[in-house]
Amino acid sequence: MYHIEKNTVQETLIIPLYGRxxxxxxxxHLFKDPEAERICSMLDYDFEEKGKKMESAAGLFGALEVAQRQYDLACEVKDYLKKNPNAAVVNLGCGLDDTFRKCDNGKCKGYNIDMPDVIAIRNELLPESDRERNLAYNLNDEAWMNEIDAKDGAVFFASGVFYYFRTEDMKVLLHKMAKRFPKAVIVFDSCNSRGAKLMTKTWLKEAGIADVGAFFSLEDKDELKNWSDNFASVSAKSYMRGYRDIYKDVSFFHKLMIKFCDSYVKMQIIKITFR
Ligand SMILES: C[S@@+](CC[C@H](N)C(=O)[O-])C[C@H]1O[C@@H](n2cnc3c(N)ncnc32)[C@H](O)[C@@H]1O
Structure with missing residues (x-):
């Protein structure tokens, strides 16, 4: 059994993992993730409280969100790999997410980056496989960029990570990446400031997490355009409907929640292509 410390940023990896x-x-019928089930069963963590909350209608919507987000980002990774089969597939703030393996075409190179204590647990539960590396770095330390072999292209993705980044740090990170990795793509989820406030009040508070602030938020993708001269394009799609529209497959309450997420909290998947 592997212990997860409470009240840390690292603990936030439990939410999407358990959600999946x-x-x-x-x-x-929408998602099947035996790996998430296996990993949860190996963690020394009190899931009971989280379990109760996630079984409510609102909690189940949260579970749908995190699973859908992984699906969306995997679509982008697979799409990039069609044209760049040997590319680097880089999971920023990977937690215990195995998207690289779900997208592996047998040729690409996988990099899973997170804080050292998360990578220590990951190395036990999801040890590196062929063409895959687990890297212990703070993403705000650009040294991680030296580890990435991007000669055949690179697709970066971050799932539920940038809410923990200050806007200034996000700017620096994206600016440096755009300069360092020409023609690469980054995809990540975002919401507006209303969504970020709701997240701190609900998910993170409920999870008993005290030391994280939801900093980065985005009302409109165009706010990013001026962040770097090396952005060739910035696009956005609906989180719940943009890649696979599950609207017709969910309950009336969850349909309302999807509309709420699209219009009121602007939950989107952002894609930036570097010049
Ligand atoms: C909500 S979890 C998401 C985990 C994973 N992406 C998923 O979807 O299952 C956020 C993750 O981001 C990591 N993280 C946050 N800030 C980070 C930073 N500055 N450098 C590296 N990892 C970071 C945390 O340790 C945590 O594992």
Missing amino acids: KVCSEHFP
Whole structure:
């Protein structure tokens, strides 16, 4: 059993991991994730409280969100690999997410980056496989960029990570990446400031997390355009409907939630292509 410390940023990896497991149990026609189930069963963490909350209608919507987000980002990774089969596939703030393996075409190179204590647990539960590396770095330390072999292209993705970044740090990170990795792509989820406030009040507070602030938020993708001269394009798609529209497959309440997320909190998947 592997212990997860409470009240840390690292603990936030539990929410999407457990969400994918719950989603797999409740919506098997939409998502099946035996890996999330296996990993949860190996963690020394009190899931009971989280379990109760996630079984409510609102909680189940949260589970749908995290599973859908992984699906969306995997679509972008697979799409990039069609044209760049040997590319680097870089999971920024990977937690215990195995998207690289879900997208592996047998040729690409996978990099999973997170804080050292998360990578220590990852190395036990999801040890590196062929063409895959687990890297212990703070993403705000640009040294991680030296580890990436991007000669055949690179697709970066971050799932539920940038809410923990200050806007200034996000600017610096994206600016440096755009300069360093020409023609690469980065995809990540975002919401507006209303969404970020809701997240701190609900998910993170409920999770008993005290030391994280939801900093980065985005009302409109165009706010990013001036962040770097090396951005060739910035596009956005609906989180819940942009890649696979599950609207018709969910309950009336969840349909309302999808509309709320699209219009009120602007939950989007952002894609930036570097020049
Ligand atoms: C909500 S979890 C998401 C985990 C994973 N992406 C997923 O979807 O399952 C956020 C993750 O970002 C990592 N993280 C946050 N800030 C980071 C930083 N500055 N450098 C590296 N990792 C970071 C945390 O340790 C945590 O594992």
